[in-house]
Amino acid sequence: GLRGALHPSAQPRRRGSREHARLPAIRADPFCVPELDRFLAERGVWIDPQALTLLQEIRERHAAAAGLVELSAATDAPLEIAGLGGELKPFQRAGVSYLLAQRRAFLADEQGLGKTIEALATLESAQAYPAIVVCPASLKLNWLRELERWLPQRSAQALRGNGSGEEIAAADITVLNYDILAPRLQELARIGAQALVLDEAHYCKNAAAKRTQAVQRLAGEIPREGFVLALTGTPVVNRPTELISQLRILGRLEDFGSGAQFGERFRGHDAHLRLHWHLRARCFVRRLKEDVLKQLPAKTRAVVPVELDNEGEYRHAERDLIGWLRSQPLDLGELDAKVAAAMRAERLVRLNALKVLAARGKLHAALTWIHDFCSSGERLVVFAHHREMQRAVLEHFPAALHILGSDSHAARDAALEAFQGPDDASNQLIVCSIEAAGHGLTLTRSSNVAFLELDWTPAKHDQAEDRCHRIGQQDAVNAYYLLAAGTIDETISTLLERKRAVIGAVTDGREQDEEGVLDALVRELRGVPYRHLRAVA
Structure with missing residues (x-):
């Protein structure tokens, strides 16, 4: 208003x-x-x-x-691109049209809509070569695979290791991961790149991080008339100010003033709506599945309450934690910055310890649920965060495939190919790390995904769900959250839903207030009773 x-x-x-x-x-x-x-x-x-x-x-x-x-949300646009190894969907043509017009922009389509394809089509339409793609290490093979399919006539290479100062071989597209970018900067600068593509660009939300600073320097090497494309379905993970460093990399921050002016300008009753509009007017294209893929079935979430088998141990630890939290200041913002940071870190450690205790307590029930589900013959993707939980599931289901942080990239790729293959007793179940397999991969052979643990940010769950809910999926996707009733699981689940609304305020133009999940959890534990879970019908 x-x-x-x-x-x-x-x-x-x-x-x-x-x-x-x-x-x-x-x-x-x-x-x-x-x-x-x-x-x-x-x-x-x-x-x-x-x-x-x-x-x-x-x-x-x-x-x-x-x-x-209007174009930033368009579901079709007239566009012909020669040289592609496939046909773009109408909404993808519209996305490419926007990127060609703005050149430095977010491609923030919802997970599963083919941002990789749109980025490659943009490069080919503009003939923006040589190009550099920076992505998480686990996605390099995926980029090479998509390049081979969509731009078969283009040469591509993936860099490995920190290099030793030697020249990088000539190629139309060079792919490397964020971890090795900083030591390779000088070599990359000599490529004379005309385009830079940043996959999972929210990796650069922290301006103080070395990774972000290295990306900023590389983006500075791209000519002003060149392309800098930030691909992410979750440009805001926690709060709108995370956009500042990403806008700076795009060379778009001046459109919004300085970083300080950004925060000052977009506050007040309709701040999220105004920010959303101004992003779309300058450098932000986003479409939702419900807008562009009517043939893609809806995704549903269901909470599966499970019982603890370590109730006494958990309740004792919970009481100790609540007592400790009540002895601490509620608002750390009133303290010295270093003291507040130290107290916040200790809070996180203690809360994570309680999360692990809840995970151990529900493990037996979770394994039973997985066994019963697999008896139906349907495929299942299981996500877990801690190695202890991952190992326990694999010990119980030794034939299961897995994509974990300890797996090599080759092993992950082999597991992915096996799971996406024809039905077989050996590929009904795959156990995944949220960090290693929660983004960039396609697991559409399953329409069922289960979470044994909760992360602190809803974006990671949304991305993990969308490994199944993306182009190629033919069935309704069901996401099951196995949560221990009456525990920290339940409170975090409620707060994550609240956080989803805040993030949607910026990415999808809805109005909501915001509060950090960690701070809200502390507030809940200090005095607000749990809201008990309802079982799935």
Whole structure:
């Protein structure tokens, strides 16, 4: 509404005797134009001639941006690209059209809509070679596979190791992982790249991280007329300010002012909606599955409450933790930064220890549930976070495939191919690490995914679910969360759903308040009773 477009303390510069001179001023934000015009028309508001000039200027800025805002959500666009090894879907053509127009932008389509394909099509349409792709190490093989399929006429290579200063061989597309980027910067700068593609670009949300700084330097080597594409279905993992370092890498932060101005500008009643609109007007294309893939069945989430077999041990640890939390300050923001950081780290360690205890207590029930589910003959993807849980599942199901952090990239690729192959008794179950297999991979041979543990951010669960819920899936996807009732599992689950709403406020343009999951969990444990889980029918 207009409330968020008002400066509460702003006053017109010219003070006169007229009553309107004492009224608050409306922020000159093009986002507000449609609602402002409706308000003026409905109320018959008189407009000062000087204000009318400014209003017309804002209307023109809104009109100029409207086309890009529309294209950023378009589900089709006329576009022909020679040389592709397949045919783009209509919404993918629209995405490529937006990227070709803006050149430095987020490609933030929801998980499973083929961002890799859109990025490759953009490079080919613009002939933006040589190009560099930076991605997580576990996705390098996937990029090479997609390159071979979609751009068979282009040469591609994947870099390994830190290098020794030697020249990188000539290739149209060079793929490397974030971990080896910093030591390779000088060699990469000599490539003369015309495009940089950052897969899982939210890896660069922390401006102080060495990885982010290395990516920033590499992006600076791309000519201004070149392409910098940030691929991520979750550009905001926790809070909107994580966009600042990513916008800086794209060379788009100046469109929003400085980092400090970004935070100042996008606050208030409608801050998330305004930020969402301005992103789409400049450098953000995003479509949801429900908008573009009507043939893709809906994804459903179900909580499966399970019982603890270490109830006494868990409750004792829980009481100790709650007592300790109540002895600590609730708001760490009031403390010295170093003291607050140390206390937050200790909180995290203690909370994680309680999470592990709950995981151990529900393990027997979880293994029984997996066994019963597999008896149906359907395939299942199981995600677990801690190695202890991963090993326990594999010991119980020794024939299961696995994609874990300790597996080599070759072993992960072999497990992926086996799971995606024809039905066989040996590929009904695959056990995965949320970190190693939670993004970039396709596991569409299963329409069922189960989580034995919860992460601190809903984005990781959403990405893991979308290993099954993506292009190629023919069935409805069911995500089962095996949670210990009446434990920390239950509270975190509630808070993660709250966090999903906050993240959606920026990425999908919905209004919500935000609070960190960790801080909210501490607040809940200190005094708010658990909301008991309801069993799945």
